[in-house]
Amino acid sequence: MSALLRFDGCGYRYPGAAAPALADLTLAVGGGEVVAVAGPVGAGTSTLLLVAGGYAPRLLGGTLEGTRVSEARRPAIVFATPWTQVTGLFQSVRGEVAFGPASFALPRERVLALTAEALERLGATHLAGRDPAGLSGGELQRVIVAGALAMEPDLLLLDDPAAELDPAGADALYGLLPRLAERGVAVLVATPDLVRAARVATRAVALREGRVVGDGPPARVLG
Amino acid sequence: MIGYAPGRSVVHRAHPYTPLVIASGLLLVAFAVRSPLAVWTVVAAALLFAAVAGVLGPVLRPAALLALPTWALLTVLHGLLGGPPHVAVGPLAFSVQGGERALVFGGRLAAILLAFLTALATVSPARLVEAMTVRGVRFGRIYLLVSTLTVVPRLRDRARRIIDAQQCRGLRLGGSPLARVRALGPLVVPLILSALAEVDEQALALDVRGASVDGARTPLETPEDHAADRAVRWGVLVLVVAAYAAKFLGRAP
Numbered sequence: 001m002s003a004l005l006r007f008d009g010c011g012y013r014y015p016g017a018a019a020p021a022l023a024d025l026t027l028a029v030g031g032g033e034v035v036a037v038a039g040p041v042g043a044g045t046s047t048l049l050l051v052a053g054g055y056a057p058r059l060l061g062g063t064l065e066g067t068r069v070s071e072a073r074r075p076a077i078v079f080a081t082p083w084t085q086v087t088g089l090f091q092s093v094r095g096e097v098a099f100g101p102a103s104f105a106l107p108r109e110r111v112l113a114l115t116a117e118a119l120e121r122l123g124a125t126h127l128a129g130r131d132p133a134g135l136s137g138g139e140l141q142r143v144i145v146a147g148a149l150a151m152e153p154d155l156l157l158l159d160d161p162a163a164e165l166d167p168a169g170a171d172a173l174y175g176l177l178p179r180l181a182e183r184g185v186a187v188l189v190a191t192p193d194l195v196r197a198a199r200v201a202t203r204a205v206a207l208r209e210g211r212v213v214g215d216g217p218p219a220r221v222l223g
Numbered sequence: 224m225i226g227y228a229p230g231r232s233v234v235h236r237a238h239p240y241t242p243l244v245i246a247s248g249l250l251l252v253a254f255a256v257r258s259p260l261a262v263w264t265v266v267a268a269a270l271l272f273a274a275v276a277g278v279l280g281p282v283l284r285p286a287a288l289l290a291l292p293t294w295a296l297l298t299v300l301h302g303l304l305g306g307p308p309h310v311a312v313g314p315l316a317f318s319v320q321g322g323e324r325a326l327v328f329g330g331r332l333a334a335i336l337l338a339f340l341t342a343l344a345t346v347s348p349a350r351l352v353e354a355m356t357v358r359g360v361r362f363g364r365i366y367l368l369v370s371t372l373t374v375v376p377r378l379r380d381r382a383r384r385i386i387d388a389q390q391c392r393g394l395r396l397g398g399s400p401l402a403r404v405r406a407l408g409p410l411v412v413p414l415i416l417s418a419l420a421e422v423d424e425q426a427l428a429l430d431v432r433g434a435s436v437d438g439a440r441t442p443l444e445t446p447e448d449h450a451a452d453r454a455v456r457w458g459v460l461v462l463v464v465a466a467y468a469a470k471f472l473g474r475a476p
Contacts, residue, residue, distance in 0.1 A: 055427055077431050084421045085428040088377055089369055090349045091229070095443065102441040103362070103433025111441050133380065147432060 003028035003071070004155060004186045005052055010066035011210075012051050017062070021047040022210045025066070029188065031154065032181045036197035036218055037190040039207035045190035048207065049157040052188055053077050072186070076100070076153035080160040082140035085147075086132050093119070093135070093143050094128045100151035118150035123172060137164035145173065149180075156180060158189040162196070174200045194222045225285050226376035228344045234276035238452040239351040245272060246342035248459035253334040255466035259323050261476040262330035269337035278344040286336040294329045301325040348373050356442045362434050378414065385413050 010025040022044045029035055029052075037045045050056040053075040057064050079085055090096045098115040106114070119125045122142045132140060141164040148156065162170035174196040177187050181202070191197050197204070197218065204221035206214035214221040229235070234242050249272070253265045273279040305321020348369045355365045389409050390396070396406050429435075469475045 053431070055430070059427055059430055060423065075431070077427070079424060079428070081424075084424040087429065087432075088348075088373055089352050089366070091227075091347060092349065095349050098443055100432035102443060103436050105439050105441055108441055108443060111443060151432065 002030060003069075004031045005029045005072060006067070006069045007051075008067040008069075010051070010064065010068050012047060012056060012065070013063050014047075014056075015061040020210055022051060024211060027205065027212060027215070029186050031184040031186050033203055034177045034181045034187045034189070034201045036194075036201035036204040036222065037188055037207065038192075038194060038197065038204060038222060042209075043207040044210040045207055046159050047210070048205075049077060049159050049188055049190055053155065053157050070155070072153075072155035074151055074153050075155040075157060076148040076151050077157040078141075078145050078148050078159065078161050080163040082137060082144045082164055085144045086140065091131045091133075092128065093124070093130050093132055096132050096143055097147045097150050100147050104151070114150045114152065115146075118146040121149060121176060122146045138166055138169050141165055142169065142173075154185055156185055156187045158187065158191070160191050160193075161189065162191070162193060170196060177201075198222050225340060226343055226373065226379075227347055228278060228281060229347070230277050230345065232275065232277040232345070234272070234341070234345045235347075237345075237455075238446050238448045239346045239354045240448075241452045241455055242276070242342040242345045243351075244456045244459050246338035248463050249338040250335050251463045252466045253331045255463070255470045255475055257327065257470075257475050259326035259330065262327050262334070265334045266330050266337065269334045269341070273337055273341040276341050276345045278341055282337060282340040282344060286333065286340055289336055290329070290332050293332055294325075297325040297329050298322075301328075343372055343375075346372070350444075350446045353442050353444055354446050354448075356440045357445050359439060362440060366429070366434065378418065381417060382410065382414055385410055385417070389413075 006028045007025045010022060011020045012022040013020040025048070037048055039045045047056065050060065051064065051068060052070070053072075054068075054070060055077065056062055087096060087099055090099070094115055097118055098111050101111040101114045116125070116128075119128055122145055124139070124142045124146055127135065127139060127143065130139075132143060135143065141161070145158075145161060162173055165173060170193065174193075177189065177200045180187055189197060189201070201218045203216065204214070204218040205212060206221050249265055249269050253262060256262055256265065270279065273282045301321035301324045302317050303315060303321075305318025305324070308319050309316040310319060311317070351369055351372070352365055355368075356362075386394075386396070394406060394409055396403065466475065
């Protein structure tokens with residue numbers, strides 16, 4: 001399996017930060033892997049996802065050291081809080097989910113098909129005509145995840161994606177990850193929910209103070 | 224009400240550019256005309272625009288709330304401090320010319336507020352995005368315009384969440400005027416800070432979903448641009464040109 005994403009002695013420092021958020025990171029992730037990224041608050045799990053997707057330092061500033069090589073054609077990231085990820089431009093969930101694929105000038109029918117498929121995967125088809133502004137946090141987070149899936153990402157980065165979901169919603173989301181991996185998608189999920197992560201991950205990476213302190217089978221790394 | 228309110232009026236169903244052009248036309252004509260009568264005729268046109276759109280009631284209240292302090296200031300500045308001739312109004316001497324100026328400035332403000340609050344209430348942001356996408360406008364420009372149009376409802380929703388959270392922590396919003404002013408701090412500071420914090424994450428979320436990709440986006444539900452829409456927009460343009468021609472020829476009413 002060739003690596004979709006590779007870090008070699010990589011470090012990242014936020015603008016103005018005294019200490020690096022990531023240091024001496026060496027890691028390779030291939031398509032079809034579900035990697036659980038775990039660590040205490042401040043360990044650098046969210047930062048790892050931002051750097052993996054190429055959003056840091058490109059959009060956030062800061063400095064990157066070492067080598068980061070990504071073959072990902074279309075990465076997508078989902079954060080914990082849905083309200084900051086909604087575009088605010090659409091009065092329907094369908095429009096919100098279609099925003100991503102529509103950005104890539106795909107044919108209209110293809111955009112609508114991807115939108116419908118993503119909503120179905122998240123069990124959110126019944127929300128398609130609703131105004132995103134009127135949804136609960138859990139419903140909106142499902143819409144945001146659907147928006148990411150509708151883009152057909154080859155690298156999916158999930159930062160505590162179930163924080164707003166109820167247990168059934170969280171189970172459904174985590175249950176989706178192996179199915180995405182079967183399609184060749186590389187999934188990195190940073191989460192404090194080690195039980196669900198251990199259930200679906202093919203591998204786990206533990207971070208502490210921005211450094212990898214464990215990398216291997218979830219049962220071993222997550223304890 | 225400031226922001227989009229779904230409806231089925233002829234203005235709601237019009238092409239999204241049409242209400243914006245009407246509102247812009249009313250603004251421009253309000254500044255082209257000079258007399259109080261002409262300016263307040265534009266105000267009447269703006270009221271008619273709101274009435275046809277079915278949003279007169281919801282638009283009047285915020286328009287009045289926004290205009291009243293300025294009207295009061297204009298009355299004092301121009302009416303009471305204006306030059307002669309004066310007329311006696313009780314114990315006060317009221318400047319006739321100053322009063323006319325106050326009417327003109329106050330009328331312009333009223334026309335602008337009514338026209339743009341009506342446009343905001345009737346132009347669906349989603350349809351505007353689609354209309355601009357079809358015209359090949361770059362997404363950055365679309366987002367700049369549409370997010371400006373939707374900023375008030377978004378801030379209002381956020382303020383509501385902050386008020387709920389702060390009240391859960393014991394913040395009291397009632398009481399004396401001084402207590403109300405004191406309560407503003409715990410509301411305004413988080414409102415501004417959270418809005419600033421959101422900018423980064425939202426920019427990231429939009430970028431992730433291809434907002435910064437160059438090239439045409441796929442329009443999904445293109446709003447129809449009927450002949451009537453185009454006729455109205457051309458009519459507004461002709462009216463604006465005529466108003467400014469009259470102004471520069473010294474014949475503006």
